Amino acid sequence: MLPPVGDWAAAAAGVGLTPTTPVVLYDGGGRYVASARGWWTCRVFGVRHVGVLAGGAPAWAAAGLPLAAADAPPLPAMTIPGAGGGGDGGGGGGGAPVDGGPWTRDGGLVWSAADVAAAAASPTRRVRLLDARSAGRFAGTAPEPRAGLRGGHVPGSGSLPFTGVFGGGPGGLAPADELRDRFRRAGVGVGGGGGGGVRADGGGPPRLAVTCGSGVTASVVALAAAVAGEWRVPVYDGSWSEWGGRPELPVATGVEGAEVVEGGGGA
Incomplete structure (x- = not known):
C-alpha cells in the first residue's frame, strides 16, 4: 500500500x-x-x-x-x-531507483506478512496483533468485501474494530484512560498499563501491532494507541488483502478461546 x-x-x-x-x-x-x-x-x-x-x-x-x-x-x-x-x-x-532526497523510511512502523507470521509463531507472543475489521469479518462469519479472500483472521490475533476507539465527545476518539481500558480488554496494556510506562518517545520494542482489511482503518487504531500513550505501533500494511489472499498462510475462524485454525498450502 x-x-x-x-x-x-x-x-x-x-x-x-x-x-x-x-x-x-x-x-x-x-x-x-x-x-x-x-x-x-x-x-x-x-x-x-x-x-x-x-x-x-x-x-x-x-x-x-x-x-x-x-x-x-x-x-x-x-x-x-x-x-x-x-x-x-x-x-x-x-523502474530504476529514485533518490528520496532527505526522506527515509522507518521500517519499524511497517510490518510485512513475514513479520506477522514470526510474531504469530513466537511462543512468547510478545507483540499483540489487533485486527481493526468488524467482529464478523474477524470471526469469518461475515463476508469479505474483496473477491478471492478467505474469511477469518491471523491465528492468535485479537479483535478491536476501529469503531471501538471512538467516544461521544466532539474529538471523536475516546479519552486516553478509556482507550487504555479498551486496549486492555483486547489483551494488551498500552501507555501506563501493562508495564513499561508511557512510551511516547518511541523507546523500547513494540507491544502492539495492528492490521485490518487494507492498512487504512488499522491506522485509526494506531492513532488511538498513540493517544493512549503507545507511540511505536507498527501497521501490517498488506493486511487482510494480502494475508487472506495467500493460500500458504494459516487462517483462524471463530473468536479467541474457540479458534479453528486452518493451515495453508505449505510454507
Missing part, C-alpha cells in the same frame, strides 16, 4: 513538505479513516512533527471556525508502484 520513497519525495515536493515541516492532517468524515492513514504514512517517511485535527473538518465547522472555498492547487502527478515496489525506495512501475 505504501508508495516507494521516491514517489513520496515527489509528492511531498509538490506541496512544499519537508521532514521538518509541522503538519496537521484532517479529513471530512470526522472518523480519521483518511487522516490517520496520512498521519502514519507521514511518520513512516520521517515527518518529525505530525498531528491529527480532533474531530476533523466536521468539528472545525461545528466550532464556527472559518472555512475557505478557494480553488485547490492541482495534485502532483504520482507514479503507481509496480508489484512489490511499495515502500522500497525504488521508482514506480519497476
Whole structure:
C-alpha cells in the first residue's frame, strides 16, 4: 500500500513538505479513516512533527471556525508502484531507483506478512496483533468485501474494530484512560498499563501491532494507541488483502478461546 520513497519525495515536493515541516492532517468524515492513514504514512517517511485535527473538518465547522472555498492547487502527478515496489525506495512501475532526497523510511512502523507470521509463531507472543475489521469479518462469519479472500483472521490475533476507539465527545476518539481500558480488554496494556510506562518517545520494542482489511482503518487504531500513550505501533500494511489472499498462510475462524485454525498450502 505504501508508495516507494521516491514517489513520496515527489509528492511531498509538490506541496512544499519537508521532514521538518509541522503538519496537521484532517479529513471530512470526522472518523480519521483518511487522516490517520496520512498521519502514519507521514511518520513512516520521517515527518518529525505530525498531528491529527480532533474531530476533523466536521468539528472545525461545528466550532464556527472559518472555512475557505478557494480553488485547490492541482495534485502532483504520482507514479503507481509496480508489484512489490511499495515502500522500497525504488521508482514506480519497476523502474530504476529514485533518490528520496532527505526522506527515509522507518521500517519499524511497517510490518510485512513475514513479520506477522514470526510474531504469530513466537511462543512468547510478545507483540499483540489487533485486527481493526468488524467482529464478523474477524470471526469469518461475515463476508469479505474483496473477491478471492478467505474469511477469518491471523491465528492468535485479537479483535478491536476501529469503531471501538471512538467516544461521544466532539474529538471523536475516546479519552486516553478509556482507550487504555479498551486496549486492555483486547489483551494488551498500552501507555501506563501493562508495564513499561508511557512510551511516547518511541523507546523500547513494540507491544502492539495492528492490521485490518487494507492498512487504512488499522491506522485509526494506531492513532488511538498513540493517544493512549503507545507511540511505536507498527501497521501490517498488506493486511487482510494480502494475508487472506495467500493460500500458504494459516487462517483462524471463530473468536479467541474457540479458534479453528486452518493451515495453508505449505510454507
